[in-house]
Amino acid sequence: METALHFELPEFLARANSQAVTLPNAEDRMRFVLDLARQNVAADGGPFAAAVFEHASGRLLAAGANRVVASGYSCAHAEVVALSLAQNRLGHYDLGQADFPACELVSSAEPCLMCLGAVLWSGVRYLVCGARGEDVTALGFDEGPKPHVWIGELRRRGIEVRADVLRDEACEILRDYQVAGGLIYNASRS
Amino acid sequence: METALHFELPEFLARANSQAVTLPNAEDRMRFVLDLARQNVAADGGPFAAAVFEHASGRLLAAGANRVVASGYSCAHAEVVALSLAQNRLGHYDLGQADFPACELVSSAEPCLMCLGAVLWSGVRYLVCGARGEDVTALGFDEGPKPHVWIGELRRRGIEVRADVLRDEACEILRDYQVAGGLIYNASRS
Numbered sequence: 001m002e003t004a005l006h007f008e009l010p011e012f013l014a015r016a017n018s019q020a021v022t023l024p025n026a027e028d029r030m031r032f033v034l035d036l037a038r039q040n041v042a043a044d045g046g047p048f049a050a051a052v053f054e055h056a057s058g059r060l061l062a063a064g065a066n067r068v069v070a071s072g073y074s075c076a077h078a079e080v081v082a083l084s085l086a087q088n089r090l091g092h093y094d095l096g097q098a099d100f101p102a103c104e105l106v107s108s109a110e111p112c113l114m115c116l117g118a119v120l121w122s123g124v125r126y127l128v129c130g131a132r133g134e135d136v137t138a139l140g141f142d143e144g145p146k147p148h149v150w151i152g153e154l155r156r157r158g159i160e161v162r163a164d165v166l167r168d169e170a171c172e173i174l175r176d177y178q179v180a181g182g183l184i185y186n187a188s189r190s
Numbered sequence: 191m192e193t194a195l196h197f198e199l200p201e202f203l204a205r206a207n208s209q210a211v212t213l214p215n216a217e218d219r220m221r222f223v224l225d226l227a228r229q230n231v232a233a234d235g236g237p238f239a240a241a242v243f244e245h246a247s248g249r250l251l252a253a254g255a256n257r258v259v260a261s262g263y264s265c266a267h268a269e270v271v272a273l274s275l276a277q278n279r280l281g282h283y284d285l286g287q288a289d290f291p292a293c294e295l296v297s298s299a300e301p302c303l304m305c306l307g308a309v310l311w312s313g314v315r316y317l318v319c320g321a322r323g324e325d326v327t328a329l330g331f332d333e334g335p336k337p338h339v340w341i342g343e344l345r346r347r348g349i350e351v352r353a354d355v356l357r358d359e360a361c362e363i364l365r366d367y368q369v370a371g372g373l374i375y376n377a378s379r380s
Contacts, residue, residue: 006196006278073274074283074311075265084263088196093264094375114311117304117334121264144307145343153335185284 007071010043021060029106030166037108040065047177050078052086055104062086079115083122096123113144128162130170140184197261200233211250219296220356227298230255237367240268242276245294252276269305273312286313303334318352320360330374
């Protein structure tokens, strides 16, 4: 049967997804995600990673990273990969079901326009970000026409946002990627 | 090896993707897409479909439909599915490569916030829409905080938009879905 959106996870990511990990606070969760971002760059990926945790317990549900170039799918941003793996694990498109613990997406950087939408539709109740959008666009990546009040737009829809968690460490990964001559795909054509 | 974002296409969609189809004008392409949307509702999908064509020749590259509920992935909107299948067929995340014919995404409805971003990053040069965002939100679906000037934002990034193509026919599919009691997932939680 023909399938859509099918791609293999690199080994480090498959391993991360099979580990039993519980991280009680946001900083430790971000440190875990930033480590994935570094491993992803080493595995021919973009300098972005994300993971879904149970908000209260800190149990890891799924880990993702930007696999756009390797997978050949422009939608394979870290957030989309992590959210999709979590939904696959839960067996449901809505991570916000009433009988399921509230989920938190921890991302090494602010979501782009597409991922802002992906977060909205995923059912997560919490979003934790490292680098800011301006840190990402400084590299040449386009974030798209996001509303300036994007945090408010998420809150209005029941998603709490915590920004700037380990921002300096997150920015260091972006700078290292740039210095190493990493590919800036998705740059604006205008 | 563990995979991400893996789901099977329903039979009508697998068939559409294996057909040799060439449709010279936008209306015929939209008619083809609206027919897919109707078939998708009959196959437990949402009332949305999309397809990628070579803009000049009208050759079909990939056909998608909203498979959120059936696949268990909230990102499986029609546009994401069609764009991903086209990228899989081309073997590249960027449909806008210089040595490839300009691509056009034909969607039964205006893109939501997530799909607006997905269109931006896909490399398509043309977007053709049937129903408007307001027609979709009238059903209870949330389109997200899209910029009011979204058409201008796409144009500024080199993507030409043609809206309202067979809008009445597209809206009829939405109304039929509503009358039949179709599931409105992704509704705002606020």
